[in-house]
Amino acid sequence: MVLDLMGHETQVAFDGPGALDAAERFRPHLIFMDIGLPKLDGYDTCRRLRTLPWGRGTVIVALTGRGHPEDRLRSEEAGFSHHVLKPMGTEELERVLADLPTDRPTAYPPPPL
Numbered sequence: 001m002v003l004d005l006m007g008h009e010t011q012v013a014f015d016g017p018g019a020l021d022a023a024e025r026f027r028p029h030l031i032f033m034d035i036g037l038p039k040l041d042g043y044d045t046c047r048r049l050r051t052l053p054w055g056r057g058t059v060i061v062a063l064t065g066r067g068h069p070e071d072r073l074r075s076e077e078a079g080f081s082h083h084v085l086k087p088m089g090t091e092e093l094e095r096v097l098a099d100l101p102t103d104r105p106t107a108y109p110p111p112p113l
Helices: 016-028 042-050 067-076 092-096
Strands: 030-035 059-064 082-085
Touching: 016 030, 016 042, 030 042, 042 059, 042 067, 059 067, 067 082, 082 092
Parallel strands: 030 059, 059 082
Antiparallel strands: none
16 A cells, blocks of 8 residues: 555565466566465565566565574575565665666566467
8 A cells, every 4th residue: 555655556466376477467676575475485486486587677575574594594595685574664665665776677578478
């Protein structure tokens, strides 16, 4: 809701496969992803997104309640750009938004039919 209020276009998915499908259609510049997604966890979902040409440059933020060093390492190894503890505050959101690359293409070719 906060991103919508800030004027950003958003999509929501409720599990790993749904996130992959939505991301393929939407081709986002930024993804906030819960680690504990059902059906396919956030780690594996992130790994799969990173294999896609458009997904390599996407900023993917792990949202989790786990903040131990080994948890941060695991999210880094999966390909997450940031590791953020829940609940995410406004300052953290602004920091992530400020970190978005400015040289990323604004559009990618549509997915094949």
